[in-house]
Amino acid sequence: MFMLEKAIVGSRRYWLWICLLAIVMGFGLACYLRQLHLGLMITGLSRDVTWGLYIAQFTFLVGVAASAVMVVLPYYLHNFKAFARITILGEFLAIAAVIMCMLFIFVDMGQPARVLNVLLYPTPHSMMFWDMISLGGYLALNAVIALVTLRAEREGVTPPRWIKPVIILSIPWAVSIHTVTAFLYSGLPGRSLWLTAILAPRFLASAFASGPALLILLCLLLARLTRFSAGREAIQKLAVIVTYAMVISVFFVLMEFFTAFYSHIPEHTESLRYMFVGIDGRTGLAPWMWTSMILALASLVLLLAPRYRQNERLLAVACGMVFISLWIDKGIGLIVAAFVPSPVGAVTEYSPTLPEALICLAIWAAGSLILTVLYKIALSVREAPVFSSAPATRVEVLHEA
Numbered sequence: 001m002f003m004l005e006k007a008i009v010g011s012r013r014y015w016l017w018i019c020l021l022a023i024v025m026g027f028g029l030a031c032y033l034r035q036l037h038l039g040l041m042i043t044g045l046s047r048d049v050t051w052g053l054y055i056a057q058f059t060f061l062v063g064v065a066a067s068a069v070m071v072v073l074p075y076y077l078h079n080f081k082a083f084a085r086i087t088i089l090g091e092f093l094a095i096a097a098v099i100m101c102m103l104f105i106f107v108d109m110g111q112p113a114r115v116l117n118v119l120l121y122p123t124p125h126s127m128m129f130w131d132m133i134s135l136g137g138y139l140a141l142n143a144v145i146a147l148v149t150l151r152a153e154r155e156g157v158t159p160p161r162w163i164k165p166v167i168i169l170s171i172p173w174a175v176s177i178h179t180v181t182a183f184l185y186s187g188l189p190g191r192s193l194w195l196t197a198i199l200a201p202r203f204l205a206s207a208f209a210s211g212p213a214l215l216i217l218l219c220l221l222l223a224r225l226t227r228f229s230a231g232r233e234a235i236q237k238l239a240v241i242v243t244y245a246m247v248i249s250v251f252f253v254l255m256e257f258f259t260a261f262y263s264h265i266p267e268h269t270e271s272l273r274y275m276f277v278g279i280d281g282r283t284g285l286a287p288w289m290w291t292s293m294i295l296a297l298a299s300l301v302l303l304l305a306p307r308y309r310q311n312e313r314l315l316a317v318a319c320g321m322v323f324i325s326l327w328i329d330k331g332i333g334l335i336v337a338a339f340v341p342s343p344v345g346a347v348t349e350y351s352p353t354l355p356e357a358l359i360c361l362a363i364w365a366a367g368s369l370i371l372t373v374l375y376k377i378a379l380s381v382r383e384a385p386v387f388s389s390a391p392a393t394r395v396e397v398l399h400e401a
Contacts (some may be wrong), residue, residue, distance in 0.1 A: 062101055067210065271340065
């Protein structure tokens with residue numbers, strides 16, 4: 001494989017991290033084999049709540065994958081050279097996120113053979129078919145772009161001309177993967193919480209906040225562990241993107257509350273009420289949603305004030321709060337609350353089981369392993385070994401497309 005040999009050379013700390021991820025993946029695989037034998041009965045899913053932690057993580061990670069466009073678009077279309085050092089990192093993050101999305105769909109299907117039905121019996125009128133096309137195509141686009149540009153950098157040559165149209169195509173494709181995901185939900189008439197025309201814009205706004213926030217955290221982590229430096233200008237520009245996207249995301253949530261409660265739509269208000277105060281004493285989601293709201297507001301306080309945003313430590317705290325807040329909102333609340341109460345008014349709470357949680361952790365560990373290997377290759381090409389403690393050096397500009 002392309003420069004894979006660079007991923008098998010590293011410090012003791014690097015290999016300890018790899019071993020830790022492998023152990024987590026091993027526990028998750030054991031739980032998945034048990035699920036494969038007994039079925040989804042080992043999860044917290046039920047007749048009323050048919051989508052849970054697996055689909056919630058899928059939804060959240062599609063946004064993380066789509067957020068790569070926030071570094072690709074300014075760099076390639078607007079010639080914003082400050083993003084040259086982190087564009088490849090954004091593309092690799094998208095690759096890892098899409099693979100994790102596919103794994104979450106895989107474990108949620110129950111029987112793996114069912115995945116083949118989408119390929120063997122394609123149904124263009126189904127949104128699931130288009131979701132497969134969008135995710136698979138986006139993974140292929142990012143893999144080709146990263147492979148070609150990284151090879152060109154290693155060889156010290158200009159990337160071929162044909163890669164530029166591929167890069168431009170990946171920009172609208174990134175928007176499409178989360179739009180199609182939103183259509184999967186908003187097209188279901190039995191779930192009132194999802195029956196809103198702004199679900200796709202809401203997904204995109206949260207994606208353009210959570211993804212760049214995670215990329216900032218990764219860049220700051222790499223700066224501490226390696227000789228890589230993303231550059232202050234790039235970090236601050238990403239922080240501005242996170243700020244505006246988070247403001248829009250919170251605004252969209254407030255619009256949902258106004259529409260539901262001012263118009264007194266019973267089906268819509270009941271789901272929102274369950275999210276924050278519970279129904280008939282059942283308040284399983286309330287602590288999570290209040291935590292999400294508090295973190296969102298606290299992060300905006302830090303991000304909107306330039307003196308706080310320009311402090312890297314406070315910026316890291318703010319980005320962490322953004323990521324956790326949106327993970328709770330979109331990775332738990334938005335999916336589960338759509339099933340509570342059910343269309344017939346039944347209130348059946350959902351709580352993930354230990355095997356279910358371990359399978360999810362294993363997939364996150366698999367994504368982290370993929371991302372670690374990809375970043376190790378990218379930084380090795382730039383002569384900045386991952387987990388090195390050597391003095392910082394200036395990083396060469398990557399994409400000269």
